[in-house]
Amino acid sequence: MKAGSGYILCAFLFLLCGCQKELKNDNSTGKSYTVHIVFQPVVQGQPLVFNQPYTNAFGEDYTVTAFRFYVSALSLKNNNTGLPVAGEVKYRLADAAIGNTLSFTVSTDQNIFNGLSFQIGVDSIDNVSGARSGDLDPAKGMFWTWNSGYIMAKLEGASSYSVVPDGNFTYHIGGFSGENQTIRSILLSTPQNQQITLKDDRMITILVNGDIDKWFHGAHALSIASNAFVHSPGSLAKLYADNYAAMFSIASITEE
């Protein structure tokens, strides 16, 4: 009797698997692949070092003391089929000061991709849903308390060009509703748009560079002298959001 019900259960599970496979797209291999995605903040191609002097495109000196951003909806893309090939990651706070917050692991059952997409920021619904925990805990310092809403990304540092008395610059970029929204979707192509084939016995690591200089000179030219701080949603915050949307690129894809 017991064995009988076991067989029935097995049969049922097979049936379920069969159903699921039919619903999915044909590219599924039936195997599971794990991909590492590592964000690496850089300045002029070199890994960011806090408090080290740099010069931006305006010739302004600057140092960086903090760089943090919310990542979500991380997925590999096959741009030929347009289909996502890997699961999502829900809201992780990436902090340049805490190395392990910059790496992500996604699993996929499909083995061909040539793109990577993700979102910087926190969706509007999650800005209006009350007290949250984990990486969305307001104690993380990424939540405005006087004007409810998450800071999607922040860059802080110092520059002799800052007009603020303490010589700092603080860009706290947020805004989730209507035309002030600063959530940005990013789609990166593999180098030379090459198609990457995953193998189930090899681990692939995608290194994504985030170029800090682009905050000043990305989609828009924003010198430190003209703006030393942004602390609220609005038209200026949107310009910085466009700039951080342009800071990312795939630096390398390595196989181990």
Next chain:
Amino acid sequence: MMQRTVISILIVLLGGFLFLEACKKQEDATPALIPLQFTVPSGFPEPVYKFENNPLTQQGFALGKKLFFDGRLSKDGNFPCASCHQQFAAFATFDHPFSHGFNNQFTTRNAPGLFNVAWMKELHWDGGINHIEVQPLAPIVAENEMAETIDNVIAKLKDDVAYRQMFKTVFGNEEINSQRMLKALTQFVAMLVSADSKYDKVKRGAASFTEAEEAGYQVFQVKCAACHTEPLFTDNSFRNTGLPVNDIVKDIGRMRITGNAADSLKFKVPSLRNVFLTFPYGHDGRFYSVGAVIDHYRSAVVNGPTTDPLVKDKITISDYEKQDLLSFLRTLTDSAFIGDKRFAQAE
């Protein structure tokens, strides 16, 4: 004989051990949560706050109440929520245009009364807070209010064995984080329902207005109710009521939040419930009497680009009507609410 004695001793020891174990178990066991009912007063709409995401319990409410009255939520211990939100003033600050905060500082806006908050979609005079649960973060971290950091508050709560026990009871384990603190505070604040004034009794057929009150109610319905809509006595909108700008504070109101010039000098319409307890009035507490507010609408409205159409031509209210109106507004005082022991600081 000897054997018997040994067995007896063993039995006694075993019994004692079991007894001790039983006691220990009782100590460890988390008391069962007792559900708490949120009752929507008759005639009120459904609340905005979704209680299903924060099930009300007696223990959750008690934890929220303890937090509300606890000075440790502020930097120097002197400024609990209750320092600016006093029950005898319907949880506004009694007799203060601005409230006192950390290091001899003043707030820049008048503390509103706390009641019927569960029906508010946006909080603060400028509506900057979009959810009741996250509101306490604003005063906790404001330099001129409680001046503390979220991390410090959580650390202080974690250091207190009584809090650890209460959080464990309410949330299932001892973890204390901002989300749990805020949900507990919300249980207390959302339960602050004021709906038992004379006006409410009249509406329920349990009392009747005097002639003056009834006349005042007629005036109210024609000349005030468009913004101070029953039964909450506010439509929760943002309006410029023609107050000249205070040159020191230079408060632009809702525009600070939206960045939209059309929202310049607009402030949230306050509820008129308990209005005789919450003086002074206006976002900066500039009016010391209800009569002074009525006089503003009668004769002192300043017109600018965003002044509300309903007040820009001033409101015609005769001296007789004003007296009747004052009589009616007195019926909005909810003595049962300000005397409710459930909301009072534990002695």
